[in-house]
Amino acid sequence: MTIFGIDISNNNGPDIDLAEVAREGFSFIFAKVSEGDYFVDTTWPDYRDTAQVNGLLVAGYHYLRADCDIDAQADLFVGRLGEAAAMVDFEANSGGIDIFWSFVNAVNARGREIDLSYIPRWYWQEIGSPDLSQVPGLIQSSYVDGTGPASELYPGDDSPFWIGFGGRAVDLLQFTDSAEVAGHRVDADAFAGTVQQLEELFGNPRPISPSGVFMPLPDPQSEDHYQKVCEISAAAP
Template identity: 70%
Template sequence: MTIFGIDISNNNGPDVDLAEVAREGFRFVFAKVTEGDGFIDLTWPAYRDAAHANGLLVAGYHYLREDCDVEAQAELYLAHLGDAATMVDFEADSGGIETFWAFVNAVRARGRAMNLSYLPRWYWQRIGCPNLSRVPGLIQSSYVDGSASAAVLYPGDDSPFWNAFGGKDVDLLQFTAAAVVAGHRVDANAFTGTIDQLRALLGYPPTTTQGVLMALTDDEQTDLYRKVQEIWAQLRGPDGQGWPQLGRNAQGQNRTLVDAVARLLGTPADDKATS
């Protein structure tokens, strides 16, 4: 199945009615949070809260700038993101792939996973076609002509717009900047899969839960799921690969937090394994 969503920011104004967006059949919203180390999109908090209130999955994105300190950008972004999935907007003026990874790692070091990466094919080609195989949640953009409803404009699941690049399959496709949605012309995105697959990509829990989770609201389940993700990331490191700042064990692998604590206590398991 194909699921549609929209991408909005202050450029669309503060009055995109997300209740109407949901009624028109859209299932997710991506909205701008910050840019560089100083710009804050004042439309974000209301759009985030309206998305939650109307059952729309929501991700907030940071427009990454090469000419700003990466750590400062991560601080600004997470200070304003709140309870939404993470997304980096990496395109014109964002620099090379090393800037991308520096920002992603800065976000991860602050206890948040990175869920989505807007990195269009045209920009990938501009920066020398780097390897993208480990990029989280790749969003590619290629636009059809005209302005109409998203369903009419969508080029189809077999469109070459979906072709993999940089060693990475495309997870979402932004296929127009002129979809007519809730009386506005906006960017529209497509996801080919189930809603639970999309929820997983964005770091949200599945729609079907069992046992004690049934007593929690959707927001409480989302909050719990994200906290478990953050605890796992802190213990195991980004993508479970350990923390480079904690050094390496005898096998050349980055140490986890538990490895580092054991080493401080004088009983490093990685040293024992080689004795």
């Protein structure tokens, strides 16, 4: 099966109806939290909380800048992220792979594990095609032409866009920047796997509301998966 999500930020405005996004069949969002050591996205906390209330898996991302202090960037990101998966946006002006790992390590040292890494193939080539075999949750981007519903634009699970690089398989594919979703044109992403596998990739087995209450999942298999995770956690020393 193929699961779809969207990638949003202040550039898309603060008014995307995430309840409608969920009704249209999307399962997850990526939303911008911060950039460098100087910018916080004012749309983040509302998009995070509204997405969770509507049963969407959420990852918040930091746009990594090579020209800013790593520790200051990690402090800014971790301080704003809250209850969501952590994602690094590593592309133009982000520097080399050493900068990437310095930031990942800085975030991890602050008690938050990086779950996802947006690294387009073109940028990987631009920085010398380094080894990516250990990066968490690789998201690659290659765009199809045109606009329309995400499911119609999607190039398919056998598209060459999915071919891995840097010694790493591609986990998620951003395949357009012009999907028509909830009355907006946004970036759309695909995951070729099950809901359970996607939850594990996000490091967040079940969306939660701002009150901290676990939200019901729409699929009985996901509920069963969640119960098993709870049993395993309870049995752990």
